[in-house]
Amino acid sequence: MNPVLEIRGLTKHFNAVVAVEDVSFQLGQGELLALIGPNGAGKSTCFNMLMGQLKATAGEVLLAGESITGLKPRQVWRKGVGRTFQITATYASMTVVENVQMALLSHHNEVFSFFRYATRRYRSEALELLDMVNMADQADRHCAVLAYGDLKRMELAIALAHDPKVLLMDEPTAGMAPKERVALMQLTADIVRDKGVSVLFTEHDMDVVFAHSHRIMVLNRGRLIAEGDADYIRNNPTVQEVYLGGGTVFGSEETAHA
Known part of the structure; x- marks a missing residue:
């Protein structure tokens, strides 16, 4: 099956600062894909490039096989990419x-x-x-x-x-109580299943991520360092090191924000 969204070598430099470096991935139809990483990993920068709010230094973004690289946010929205924000x-x-x-x-x-x-x-x-x-x-x-x-x-x-083909959700449960977080992501998962919308989301609550994601990508210092299902990410030594400096990863909400 052809991907709904395809990212090829996405890169963003702010002068000498490398915010995102050579990020590539695909989002399938009806997939709920999580992009996680510590604060400053480059998640919001990725989202802003996908939506046209930031111009990429290099790389390409394709929606249903059509390049949307360099389009303005409203043009990207008209093509079928929606977005929710951390702050409503x-x-x-x-x-x-x-x-x-x-x-x-x-x-x-x-x-x-x-x-x-x-x-x-x-x-x-x-x-x-x-x-x-x-x-x-x-x-x-x-x-x-x-x-x-x-x-x-x-x-x-x-x-x-x-009626978007792709929905970008930037920390959708930020500021919500634990039960509200679970309810919102279950609602999102139901919409993905029933409407076939493809969702890419960032999130700090690892319980939410592991419970609802079909696949998880981990970003650190602008680079993708791991990709796989919940079990693979939970037990990945590199991911554990990035989040906790070693030890058991993501045991609770407190560790998820460490």
Whole structure:
């Protein structure tokens, strides 16, 4: 099967600083792929290059066989790559369903054409997306009063409004309570299974990573140092050394953030 996303020799230098060096990997359709590594490993830099927010020093990014290297973020988004961020960004004065409706209006290029009547447009589609992330019962609540975990789920609905082929999730459970983390990643895994969306995500909670990833890649000092399933990564001596300086790897949430 051809990969949905293919990265070839991706490299980013900031003058003399090497942030990412010769990173290559593939993301298959319907795959939940984790990119992990200590702080400063280059994970966010990789994401920013994939999404067009940073220009790569070298390398190529292909989406469904088509090069998207050098495209601007909105162009990458239009090609079918969505993204969620570590810190949610929503319209706090608007309701949950209105936030998703705005994403749908953008998807259909109608943000300015129908702005006065925006609350009437695509409401049923927005409610379907909210139901997918278990937020339909909060559709008419204002975002300003939502719990952080609910904002994260709403952000996922907004990302799905564009019907992406690939979804990049940058630390999706950051700031969430342990039970909320598990619930959000289980929800993401269900969407991957049911819709066939391909997901690449970064995460510091190793319990979440090992429980839901189909495959895991480890980045350290800008280079990929290991790739495989949970058992392989958990028992890999190089990964253990990078995270803990030796010893048993990823035994708890505390060690995951070491």
